[in-house]
Amino acid sequence: MRTTLKSWPLLAAAVLCVGMGSPASADGDVKCNAGPQEKWQKISKLKKQVWLEEWKLLKMQVQGDCYEVYAHTKQGQSVEAFFHPVTLEKLVVFRRGQEIFRAKGFKG
Amino acid sequence: MHWPRAVLWLLLAFPAMLMVERYLSGEALALELYHPTGEWSLRLMIAALLPGPLIDTFGSNRLLRGWLSIRRNLGVAAFLYALLHLVFYVLDMRLISAMVEEMAIPAIWTGWLAFAALLVPAAISTDRAMRSLGSRWKRLQRLVYPAFILAIGHWLLIGWDWLPALVHLAPLFAVWLLRLIAVRRSNPVKEQTRPCAPH
Numbered sequence: 001m002r003t004t005l006k007s008w009p010l011l012a013a014a015v016l017c018v019g020m021g022s023p024a025s026a027d028g029d030v031k032c033n034a035g036p037q038e039k040w041q042k043i044s045k046l047k048k049q050v051w052l053e054e055w056k057l058l059k060m061q062v063q064g065d066c067y068e069v070y071a072h073t074k075q076g077q078s079v080e081a082f083f084h085p086v087t088l089e090k091l092v093v094f095r096r097g098q099e100i101f102r103a104k105g106f107k108g
Numbered sequence: 109m110h111w112p113r114a115v116l117w118l119l120l121a122f123p124a125m126l127m128v129e130r131y132l133s134g135e136a137l138a139l140e141l142y143h144p145t146g147e148w149s150l151r152l153m154i155a156a157l158l159p160g161p162l163i164d165t166f167g168s169n170r171l172l173r174g175w176l177s178i179r180r181n182l183g184v185a186a187f188l189y190a191l192l193h194l195v196f197y198v199l200d201m202r203l204i205s206a207m208v209e210e211m212a213i214p215a216i217w218t219g220w221l222a223f224a225a226l227l228v229p230a231a232i233s234t235d236r237a238m239r240s241l242g243s244r245w246k247r248l249q250r251l252v253y254p255a256f257i258l259a260i261g262h263w264l265l266i267g268w269d270w271l272p273a274l275v276h277l278a279p280l281f282a283v284w285l286l287r288l289i290a291v292r293r294s295n296p297v298k299e300q301t302r303p304c305a306p307h
């Protein structure tokens with residue numbers, strides 16, 4: 001028991017250290033600065049953006065002031081993408097907690 | 109199986125039945141069931157890990173003895189929820205090649221490792237395995253500790269949502285701290301001499 005109890009904090013530290021190497025932004029924290037909701041485009045319009053990416057759409061939803069899309073890429077990768085609700089620009093894409101795309105100049 | 113145990117398993121299986129029903133009826137996607145299955149697995153691990161330190165701290169009573177007596181069931185249920193989590197993952201990913209390809213991502217391999225660590229205690233959860241493994245049984249059951257930590261790591265790396273992960277760590281840290289204090293209080297002399305390594 002002693003070995004296990006002594007080694008698990010080490011393991012915890014190792015897991016967290018590995019994690020620290022990845023970008024540490026929570027998906028729920030993405031801010032799109034989209035302004036008032038009346039000016040947003042319909043979320044269904046995102047379907048075209050997703051089609052242009054050649055992704056398979058799984059789910060669309062409003063997350064904070066962003067549109068969030070869950071999809072599979074052509075290669076079968078699972079992605080979570082955030083789009084601007086007014087311009088429908090692709091702002092940031094995560095793959096299993098790792099940021100794999102960020103629009104130029106986007107800091108949200 | 110005694111009927112109280114059957115009732116316990118019915119209770120433990122109820123959330124899973126709801127989740128499977130939501131998936132089959134098309135109400136929820138497989139990816140939407142990652143979170144509830146993972147959370148149930150973690151919470152059941154916590155439920156299995158709490159009674160031991162609580163008894164060490166407060167002494168035995170009827171409630172804690174009852175809790176301890178269902179601990180193995182809670183652990184097996186934690187494994188089964190992890191298995192369901194994995195089933196929804198396979199249903200979401202569809203392609204083995206896609207699953208293999210993302211295995212190098214920290215958020216994914218921590219999950220696989222947590223599952224592997226939990227597989228061992230679950231596989232030896234029977235009375236027969238308990239008897240035949242003797243003292244090794246208890247040692248192998250302690251794999252639930254790394255499984256738990258890896259599962260918390262997996263959760264953190266997937267969503268970077270610190271608060272809920274810390275909330276799940278809190279009760280275990282609290283009881284471990286309580287046990288440490290209780291052990292030091294009841295055994296001050298022994299505790300003082302213990303850190304001294306042979307000179």
